[in-house]
Amino acid sequence: MKIKTKLNLGVGLLFLMIIILSLVAAFYIFSIKKDTENILRANYNTLEYSRNMLLSLDEINVDEEKAIIIFETNLRNQIANITESGEDKATYNLQKSFDLLVKNRTDESIKSQIRQDIFEIMKLNMTAIKAKSDIAKQTAKTANLWIAITGTLCFLIAFNLLVNLPNNIANPIKELTESIKAIANKNYSQRVHFMNHNEYGDLAKSFNTMAHKLEEYSNSNLHKLSFEKKRLETLINNMHDPIIGLDNEGIILFSNDEALKIMGLKSEEVIGKPASVVALTNDLMRSLIIKELEIYPGNSGKKPYLMKIFADGKESYFEKETVKITVKPTGEDQTIAIGEVLILRNITVFKELDFAKTNFIATVSHELKTPISSIKMSVQLLEKEQTGIINEEQHQLIESIKEDSQRLLKITGELLELSQLETGNIKLNIEKTSPYKIVSYAIEAVKVQAEQKNIELLVETENNVSDVRADSEKTAWVLINFLTNAIRYSSENSKILIELKSQNEQIIFQVRDAGKGIDYRYKTKVFDKYFQIPGSDKSGTGLGLAISKEFIEAQNGVIGVESQLGLGSTFYFNLGAV
16 A cells, blocks of 8 residues: 555544544533533423412512512413423413412412422422433433543554554665665665555665666776776866866866866866857966967977966966877777867976075175186286296196186186076177177187197188177177087097088088087987086086077077087087078
8 A cells, every 4th residue: 555545544534533523522512511401491490480489479468469470470481481291281270270369369278279389390390300410411421432432543543653654654764765875885786675565665666776777887887987087087186286178179178176276267167168268258268278388499399388377375387288188099090189188287386496596596606706706816916927936836826726717707607697597687689690700709719728639620601691680799609618518528639610501591500529429318408407418527517508508599599419429419509590
């Protein structure tokens, strides 16, 4: 039986019994009231009339007329209130006697007869009152019995509902709740076992069907894929770097909490929306999709685009990296692109450390340059004859001091140049310049060093090479650095070739030496700051080539090296022709 039917029957029966109880109680209360009113109307009034007639009979001798009127009035009321058997005969006898008394008012025998008739009427009504009182008592007993029976039935029905109904409803719900908890804990083999033909039976059947399908789903690859997807989403959301995923159509597939935080958007405002639409109202998204990774001159790869974003309550630095996502479809040889992931790497801490390092280097280099220059000037004064005659050993010491001072000045100069580059304070004076003059200036600057090692500097230049747009001082500095390195790593009595040529609207400067060359493992690192090739002379700082790279790329040029171990090296840079 359905739970609803049970409830309807139980509550309906209880309601019906309450109605029956109410009707029985009302019926018997009405019956008792009717019996009571019958005694009052039929018998008690007669007794009252009889008493009044007896009193007026005694008053006839005192106030005859008034007594006669009272007696006659009560007699008429009694005649109208005859209700009991035999009462009519006694009443009519009383009337005859009263008529005789009116004619002969002093006859005591008549009065005696009248009294007897009145007492007879009173006796009949007293007997009727007793009988009717017994009837009323019996009615009350019957009422008590039926009310008790009906009340007991109501109590039994209510008690049965109280005991059974909560259990019938709560126990299946409790079992179902435990089963749901088991399902939530991935125990998909859990089943509900009450199979009554009611609502709970239908619910159990549906629940077991759901659990069976969940068990099938849990054992399928789809569940594993879904689980791995959630794992990846959790990992991405827990990463401290902002990450945004796009498909081939530019639709935003996912965005972790860090990305939403710096964009100031909610997930529902981003996920599933075209990046171009989001970019219309969000400057950061516009920067992410418009400013792709920039290609820097002289770099075969790409440099991440550096972005300054207000995050974590301060200006923060992020490097944008775009990772292209490709897959190889099953059974195919070619990979296809399915989207890309934008990663913003937070490098604020490193940038702050870099700024601190740069400022420290700049300060130290600036402070060292003055005393080193002072030392150099003092050494020059010592070399003059006016200061005094020096012996050979002193002369060697002075030369050593001069060399060390010159090297220190070169190092501090490079450090200052580097700090200017890193802080963006470098100032270029780009103008139309003759490349011949740059080459000539650089050769003149290193001529003495080359002569000390008997190295021949050979120059090969094309005729009518166009002028270049360049900062002649910075460009000459780079060429001097190439030549200085070539001289340092070349053996004595060797040759260094300086080439100047034009190609595809580019002016190419090359320095070719016959030194030991560079291992292929280090070719991509020689332009890094502070890098020195293992096993090479450590007298330098490892900054010269890094500064050279910054100088050339700042002029939109390209710098590079070609080398093979044991066959020498060729350093070159290209600048645009005018």
